[in-house]
Amino acid sequence: SQQGEEDPQALSIQEGENATMNCSYKTSINNLQWYRQNSGRGLVHLILIRSNEREKHSGRLRVTLDTSKKSSSLLITASRAADTASYFCATGVLKRAGSYQLTFGKGTKLSVIP
Amino acid sequence: NAGVTQTPKFRVLKTGQSMTLLCAQDMNHEYMYWYRQDPGMGLRLIHYSVGEGTTAKGEVPDGYNVSRLKKQNFLLGLESAAPSQTSVYFCASRPKGYLNEKLFFGSGTQLSVL
Numbered sequence: 001s002q003q004g005e006e007d008p009q010a011l012s013i014q015e016g017e018n019a020t021m022n023c024s025y026k027t028s029i030n031n032l033q034w035y036r037q038n039s040g041r042g043l044v045h046l047i048l049i050r051s052n053e054r055e056k057h058s059g060r061l062r063v064t065l066d067t068s069k070k071s072s073s074l075l076i077t078a079s080r081a082a083d084t085a086s087y088f089c090a091t092g093v094l095k096r097a098g099s100y101q102l103t104f105g106k107g108t109k110l111s112v113i114p
Numbered sequence: 115n116a117g118v119t120q121t122p123k124f125r126v127l128k129t130g131q132s133m134t135l136l137c138a139q140d141m142n143h144e145y146m147y148w149y150r151q152d153p154g155m156g157l158r159l160i161h162y163s164v165g166e167g168t169t170a171k172g173e174v175p176d177g178y179n180v181s182r183l184k185k186q187n188f189l190l191g192l193e194s195a196a197p198s199q200t201s202v203y204f205c206a207s208r209p210k211g212y213l214n215e216k217l218f219f220g221s222g223t224q225l226s227v228l
Contacts, residue, residue: 031215042118042204042219043157088156092215099164100215103173104149106156 004032004089004105012111019076021108023089024069031092032065032072033102038085046074046087081114116140120205120220127195127227135190135223137205144210146188147217148172148180150201157204163188164210195227 007022023032031050035043049056049065049072056063062075076083086107093101118139127133137146144165149157159172161180169180177199179191188207192199202224206217 033215033217035217035219040222042221043206043217044219045216048216094212100145100212101159102215102217103159104157106154 004091004103006087006089006105006108008108009106010109010111012113013079015079015081015112015114017079019079019083019110019112021074021087021089021110023072023074023105025072025089025091026070027093028067029091030094030100032063033090033092034061034063034072034074035088035090035104036085037088037107043088048092076110079110079112081112083110084112085110118205118207118218118220120203120223122223123221124224125226127192127225129196129227131195131227132191132193133195133225134192135203135205135225137188137190137207137220139186139188139205139207139218141207141209141218142185143207143218144185145208146182147206148178148188148190149204149206150174151204151222152201160190160203195225197227199225200227201225 004023004025033048034046037043060077065072086109088107090104121136147162148160163169163182166185181189205220
């Protein structure tokens with residue numbers, strides 16, 4: 001079953017604006033990852049945040065994690081046309097020694113208009 | 115350094131035909147995964163492997179078989195293709211270890227079953 005659920009499903013913004021995508025999940029996790037997928041391509045890892053972390057930054061990306069609300073957000077600041085892509089959250093759970101389960105949400109499709 | 119390579123990139127099958135999708139990684143990763151991506155469904159795990167000679171079922175394993183005879187290769191087989199297996203298939207890999215949860219993806223195989 002799907003663990004993460006992104007919101008909104010689609011987002012359209014003007015270049016230079018900020019884009020915020022949210023991810024909600026249902027059960028306890030060890031970490032949460034965000035991936036990006038350009039049309040027709042594979043997924044590319046953006047950032048990972050662990051369950052004991054609240055916020056993480058990477059360049060123009062800012063990720064927050066609220067384990068009490070079981071939610072995460074991805075903020076892309078000063079968006080560019082090249083940021084147009086689908087963004088997926090993936091929740092990571094350690095099942096037992098050596099077994100790590102990563103479950104993807106359905107994604108948010110971001111369109112940045114030049 | 116090619117990363118994760120999937121072959122073929124596109125394939126059209128008739129119902130009942132069989133085929134094998136090949137995933138090869140040159141990063142010496144222990145773990146390898148096969149996902150399928152359907153519109154509006156996100157990515158769903160089919161099978162995975164935690165090392166050479168080992169495989170395990172994921173979320174949607176029915177109709178698929180896998181083999182990991184060599185560490186660098188992970189094969190996904192469809193013995194008797196069905197239209198419901200029309201999808202985009204992604205292979206991913208990652209190193210062993212708790213702090214190595216980031217997945218590296220191939221560029222995908224688009225499969226149509228008529």
